[in-house]
Amino acid sequence: MTHLDRLEASSVHIFREAYREFKNLVMLWSIGKxxxxxxxxxxxxxxxxxPFPLMHIDTAxxxxxxxxxxxxxxxxxxxxxxxxxxxxxxxxxxxxxxxxLTRVECCRALKSEALKHSLSGEWPRLRMDHTAGRLMEDxxxxxxxxxxxxxxxxxEGSRSKERYFSxxxxxxxxxxxxxxxxLWKQYKTDFAPGTHVRIHPxxxxxxxNIWEYIERENIPIxxxxxxxxxxxxxxxxxxxxxxxxxxxxxKNVAEIVAELRTGKFADIAERSGREQDKEDAGGLETxxxxxxx
Amino acid sequence: MDDEQISIxxxxxxxxxxxTVIGRLLAETNALPKGKLEQVQAxxxxxxxxxxxxxxxxxxKDEQAQGITIDAARCFxxxxxxxxxxxxxxxxxxxxxxxxxxxxxxxxxxxxxxxKEGIRENSKRHGYMMSMLGLRQLAVLVNKMDLVAxxxxxxxxxxxxxxRFLERLGIRxxxxxxxxxxxxxxxxxxxxxxPWYTGPTVLEQIDAFRRAESSATLPFRLPVQDxxxxxxxxxxxxxxxxxxxxxxIAVGDGVVFLPSGKTSRVKSIEYFNGPxxxxxxxxxxxxxxxxxxxxxxxxxxxxxxxxPPPRVSTRFRVNLFWMGRAPMVRDKAYxxxxxxxRCPVKLVEVLTVLDATELTTVANKQQIDRHDVAxxxxxxxxxxxxxxxxxxxxxxRLVIVDNNEIAGAGIILAxxxxxxxxxxxHIRAREIAWKSSAIARGDRASAYGHGxxxxxxxxxxxxxxxxxxxxxxxxLFAMNYKAYYLGMENVTRGLDADLxxxxxxxxxxxxxxxxxxxxxxxSGQIFITSVANxxxxxxxxxxxLNSPNEIMTIHIGQNVFDAFxxxxxxxxxxxxxxxxxAVCSLLRKKKVILDYEI
Numbered sequence: 001m002t003h004l005d006r007l008e009a010s011s012v013h014i015f016r017e018a019y020r021e022f023k024n025l026v027m028l029w030s031i032g033k034x035x036x037x038x039x040x041x042x043x044x045x046x047x048x049x050x051p052f053p054l055m056h057i058d059t060a061x062x063x064x065x066x067x068x069x070x071x072x073x074x075x076x077x078x079x080x081x082x083x084x085x086x087x088x089x090x091x092x093x094x095x096x097x098x099x100x101l102t103r104v105e106c107c108r109a110l111k112s113e114a115l116k117h118s119l120s121g122e123w124p125r126l127r128m129d130h131t132a133g134r135l136m137e138d139x140x141x142x143x144x145x146x147x148x149x150x151x152x153x154x155x156e157g158s159r160s161k162e163r164y165f166s167x168x169x170x171x172x173x174x175x176x177x178x179x180x181x182x183l184w185k186q187y188k189t190d191f192a193p194g195t196h197v198r199i200h201p202x203x204x205x206x207x208x209n210i211w212e213y214i215e216r217e218n219i220p221i222x223x224x225x226x227x228x229x230x231x232x233x234x235x236x237x238x239x240x241x242x243x244x245x246x247x248x249x250x251k252n253v254a255e256i257v258a259e260l261r262t263g264k265f266a267d268i269a270e271r272s273g274r275e276q277d278k279e280d281a282g283g284l285e286t287x288x289x290x291x292x293x
Numbered sequence: 294m295d296d297e298q299i300s301i302x303x304x305x306x307x308x309x310x311x312x313t314v315i316g317r318l319l320a321e322t323n324a325l326p327k328g329k330l331e332q333v334q335a336x337x338x339x340x341x342x343x344x345x346x347x348x349x350x351x352x353x354k355d356e357q358a359q360g361i362t363i364d365a366a367r368c369f370x371x372x373x374x375x376x377x378x379x380x381x382x383x384x385x386x387x388x389x390x391x392x393x394x395x396x397x398x399x400x401x402x403x404x405x406x407x408x409k410e411g412i413r414e415n416s417k418r419h420g421y422m423m424s425m426l427g428l429r430q431l432a433v434l435v436n437k438m439d440l441v442a443x444x445x446x447x448x449x450x451x452x453x454x455x456x457r458f459l460e461r462l463g464i465r466x467x468x469x470x471x472x473x474x475x476x477x478x479x480x481x482x483x484x485x486x487x488p489w490y491t492g493p494t495v496l497e498q499i500d501a502f503r504r505a506e507s508s509a510t511l512p513f514r515l516p517v518q519d520x521x522x523x524x525x526x527x528x529x530x531x532x533x534x535x536x537x538x539x540x541x542i543a544v545g546d547g548v549v550f551l552p553s554g555k556t557s558r559v560k561s562i563e564y565f566n567g568p569x570x571x572x573x574x575x576x577x578x579x580x581x582x583x584x585x586x587x588x589x590x591x592x593x594x595x596x597x598x599x600x601p602p603p604r605v606s607t608r609f610r611v612n613l614f615w616m617g618r619a620p621m622v623r624d625k626a627y628x629x630x631x632x633x634x635r636c637p638v639k640l641v642e643v644l645t646v647l648d649a650t651e652l653t654t655v656a657n658k659q660q661i662d663r664h665d666v667a668x669x670x671x672x673x674x675x676x677x678x679x680x681x682x683x684x685x686x687x688x689x690r691l692v693i694v695d696n697n698e699i700a701g702a703g704i705i706l707a708x709x710x711x712x713x714x715x716x717x718x719h720i721r722a723r724e725i726a727w728k729s730s731a732i733a734r735g736d737r738a739s740a741y742g743h744g745x746x747x748x749x750x751x752x753x754x755x756x757x758x759x760x761x762x763x764x765x766x767x768x769l770f771a772m773n774y775k776a777y778y779l780g781m782e783n784v785t786r787g788l789d790a791d792l793x794x795x796x797x798x799x800x801x802x803x804x805x806x807x808x809x810x811x812x813x814x815x816s817g818q819i820f821i822t823s824v825a826n827x828x829x830x831x832x833x834x835x836x837x838l839n840s841p842n843e844i845m846t847i848h849i850g851q852n853v854f855d856a857f858x859x860x861x862x863x864x865x866x867x868x869x870x871x872x873x874x875a876v877c878s879l880l881r882k883k884k885v886i887l888d889y890e891i
Contacts, residue, residue: 001576001577003297003298003376005576005577006576008578009536009576009577009578010536010578012536012578013518013536013578016518016519016534016535016578017518019519020518020519020591043565043566044564044565044566045578046521046523047521047523047528047530047532047563047565047580048528048565048566049523049526049528051523051526153367154367154368154369163394179391179394180390180698180699181390181391181393181394181616181699181702182394182397182699183393183394183397183426183692183699183702184397184687184690184692184702185536186630186692186699188697188698188699190628190694190697190698191697192697204367204378206369217566
């Protein structure tokens with residue numbers, strides 16, 4: 001087996017374990033490369049099927065191409081897509097782009113809060129109606145307690161300490177010091193009622209592994225990652241006010257892999273284009289403790 | 294560069310400098326993302342603290358404040374030879390479960406010992422944990438050599454003492470390396486400070502570690518994780534899935550499921566978006582379709598016919614490490630996870646408790662406290678299949694869940710003799726103590742006009758079982774018999790209301806139902822109940838609990854039992870009248886009810 005084979009098998013194992021142990025399972029889908037690989041791995045685990053819904057948190061500031069791509073893929077692969085949003089904050093213009101919040105506060109409102117209340121079913125959500133071919137109000141918003149997330153350990157310090165199965169209490173808080181042991185493919189799958197669990201099948205993957213796998217499996221990926229003639233491309237996707245593209249002429253997956261292996265990005269952090277990380281010393285850690293993905 | 298990547302764990306006592314050595318390794322292999330070093334240095338300046346390499350890893354706020362590693366952190370780097378994942382495991386005893394998490398992910402270990410402080414409690418405990426986790430490749434870094442002026446004798450003393458300790462665990466370290474995380478000696482390059490040292494540098498040593506050997510040549514073992522049928526999505530395949538622990542299998546091979554003993558043959562190996570596969574081996578997570586439709590459950594082992602089979606037993610001797618806050622005690626129900634199996638488990642005997650730092654036996658203890666290592670006998674209510682670690686390491690491992698947490702981890706040493714299960718012991722003791730009624734059974738039967746019986750309906754569909762059971766109650770009552778129906782629901786809501794949902798309570802419900810049956814049949818009644826989704830052992834448990842009184846089992850629908858034969862099988866769920874008629878005639882045959890037609 002190659003290293004990618006081993007990564008794939010271990011992610012598949014985690015998916016199946018989650019599916020076996022959790023009744024109210026959902027997978028987060030951010031349209032980016034990681035969560036698209038995550039989606040592909042779900043199809044690997046379940047032999048072409050995705051037997052649970054996908055949730056996208058739409059901050060309303062996503063690069064428009066991402067939304068179009070999301071809806072196209074959902075229809076094509078017949079995905080049970082759910083879309084959540086902090087409608088109140090957007091209506092009140094209580095955001096960073098409107099000048100009312102810092103970047104970190106804005107992430108908390110439009111992502112963490114929106115996610116928390118969309119998962120619980122308290123806030124209204126949209127759901128893909130495959131007969132109508134578009135998103136409609138989700139009339140029966142159920143609560144999800146098991147959430148599959150595409151976090152990778154190599155992204156930054158706090159993610160390197162995650163478990164494959166990671167419990168959050170009712171306030172979505174994460175106690176880094178007191179995490180359950182994981183050994184011999186045995187994870188913590190027993191929980192007190194009301195506990196929320198994050199499941200991380202991609203924890204052991206690096207950015208390079210992700211691109212090598214996209215190349216090997218020929219996984220369709222949003223073209224924002226490629227240079228389309230401007231000499232610039234996105235390396236990491238987020239909200240447009242806080243994500244900048246990078247200078248690169250990689251036009252396809254093979255060129256991205258080459259660039260990561262030996263080229264200019266071999267030693268530059270992937271999230272260097274994400275502004276909220278720089279705002280306070282442990283910016284992302286602060287966010288993650290409060291439920292950020 | 295090889296297309297391989299291996300994981301190495303860094304272990305050792307708290308403050309012996311693991312994170313510093315890793316920080317240094319990352320810096321010297323140019324593995325740090327641009328800006329990371331500057332960012333951490335800036336944070337140090339802001340907080341008026343001297344920069345340390347350890348801060349690169351201890352990226353979390355708590356850890357920087359306390360200067361200790363709390364959780365196992367992963368980082369990634371590469372040498373000219375290959376890529377690495379380096380796992381920094383915490384050295385503080387409070388975080389031992391985090392150390393174990395880190396070490397169980399690794400294929401080799403670097404154990405750091407402070408040259409000045411010498412071997413400490415957790416140097417040894419970590420050594421012991423590694424041997425138990427099955428981690429055999431180890432190099433010892435004698436760190437902070439700068440603090441002992443690079444003294445060769447100090448290094449040699451540690452080497453001798455620690456080698457002796459590891460030898461007792463069956464670990465022969467690949468190297469002892471004198472290093473300085475602060476100064477950099479012998480980490481990436483040979484240190485001029487230790488001219489007397491001729492062994493490998495840390496980088497050379499990790500490049501010398503080997504990947505774990507493939508276990509594809511061992512007997513085939515697949516823990517059945519799940520059985521899928523995505524009929525709603527228009528897919529009719531019935532797919533048995535799991536991650537192959539050991540061995541190799543091919544299309545056409547005969548397979549046996551254990552402990553049920555069911556057999557079939559591999560029809561196809563399923564894998565999404567890949568070439569058609571004829572074989573699959575250790576490490577892969579494919580799916581299998583079988584040539585015959587057999588009823589198997591998640592938790593069984595799929596093994597290859599003709600290969601040495603796993604052991605099957607309700608009792609096994611285990612070397613167990615306990616991490617739970619509450620001690621492990623006898624007669625409490627815990628949850629066992631072994632391969633894909635999840636089932637209740639009890640501690641029946643504590644053989645020895647070992648001090649993992651001294652390898653000496655602790656005086657006779659009857660419970661296992663946090664951080665103890667003990668040899669124990671565990672018992673499951675139903676037979677479990679497993680291998681002993683001497684045969685196959687991967688399939689002889691288990692964890693114990695207490696109060697929703699993984700609290701124990703162990704390796705199976707041997708099946709234990711189960712002369713008498715705890716249930717059998719209980720029943721024997723109960724019957725010795727039982728005060729029989731002053732009214733003889735026969736007298737009661739003639740007064741009531743019928744004998745006593747515990748009648749159990751079983752059906753996959755709960756509602757169907759209940760309908761039959763209630764119909765029988767009505768029929769018998771109309772015939773003036775003392776018959777009483779009690780559903781599981783009434784037991785769980787009432788008698789069992791005090792049970793706290795720490796573990797799967799089903800076995801407790803079954804037990805109390807059985808005890809109730811013993812009392813009600815003693816009173817001369819025909820006690821009727823219905824239970825859904827039972828297996829062989831549930832019924833044997835009820836039978837045992839109701840003994841010495843009589844039981845009658847009636848199964849409705851398709852056979853789900855491995856070996857158990859119910860007294861009566863009703864094929865069709867539809868025809869209630871015929872079904873009840875059959876039950877009544879069986880009761881007549883057994884002389885429970887009298888035949889008025891004669």
